Amino acid sequence: MSNTASNPPRRPRKVRAPGLWRWHLWAGLAGLGVLLVAAVSGALLVYQKELVAAVVTPDASLPADYRHQQLAEELSALASLRGIDPSLKLKAPSQLEPYWTVRHAEGLELLALGSLQPYTNNLWFLDVISFIRELHVDLFSGEIGEALLLVAGVLALFLCISGVILWWPGRRGFRWRWVLPKKLRPSQWLQYHRHTGAVSSPILLLILLTGSLMLWQKLIFPLLPPNPVFTVKSAEPQTPTTAIGRGYLLAHSEIDGSWPTYITIGREQGDVMLKVRFRLNGEWHLNGRTTVWLNTRSGELRRTERADNMPTTRRLLNQLYPLHSGFGMNIPYRLLTLLSGIALAWLCLTGGLHYYKRWQKRSAKAR
Known part of the structure; x- marks a missing residue:
């Protein structure tokens, strides 16, 4: 038997596009801090009305x-x-x-x-909610904060799309255990990041797109003429x-x-x-x-x-806020809105920790 017959050639390994991977990495690092703040504060605000009712006005009813x-x-x-x-x-x-x-x-x-x-009763809670809301809306810095949020939102949209493209060739290796791990292992930060991004990308794209459009309309120019x-x-x-x-x-x-x-x-x-x-x-x-x-x-x-x-285009524009915040939407969508905030925060953490781990290894080798 020939050596070729006994050892069949292996399939060529799929190589990710190095350019896209680098753009994904740098875009993630550029928007990391702002996106983490927006994700955590946004998740806390999804059920703010119910939280206020429970803490400040538990006996109120219409x-x-x-x-x-x-x-x-x-x-x-x-x-x-x-x-x-x-x-x-x-x-x-x-x-x-x-x-x-x-x-x-x-x-x-x-x-x-x-x-x-x-x-x-518990008026401090109203101050906490106001603090979180201002943090989420403009980072306590007015138009500068809104501009930073808009840039971070655009970067996040790119991260969602490029992340799915990078993940797609290895989609058959998807495992739910990387999305919902029973035990966190620092060596698997990248797996957690890739798999969570793949699952959450559809709802994240919608939340990020609607938020970015609202900021664009406010800061750059209205998407439609005044009503x-x-x-x-x-x-x-x-x-x-x-x-x-x-x-x-x-x-x-x-x-x-x-x-x-x-x-x-x-x-x-x-x-x-x-x-x-x-x-x-x-x-x-x-x-x-x-x-x-x-x-x-x-x-x-x-x-x-x-x-x-109103015309269809304006009615679509009017849905940006409820689609972004979940306010006025049904129970499943509001839950998805909450999970999207948690997922975005987790993606920021796992992506940042993976990069930090790589940086530590490179620093150790350089010594």
């Missing part, structure tokens, strides 16, 4: 008979207590947040329904409407099948202006995308198009 009339009365009372202040941001009660949320220069207050008395505003005369244009509560009911009458979210009371050329944002029934966006402005003296109304009547 009464079954709570309707727009009662909400209007409480809004009018709040306007009397707090005055006409455009910097005062009110958020109406809802099933998820069964209390009034009041944001002002001094911070945040949660007010009980009916009595409008502030909750006082047009229509002027609509109220049913009673001759009757001055000075009561905030009555003004709210008038505004709501323009948007059937909705519930208010953010409310602002300010002034425009001496007249009291009421701005109300509505969430339509079944709308994905937790805060809604339909806004009404009311001049409480003349009764004149201005409003945007209803969210469900």
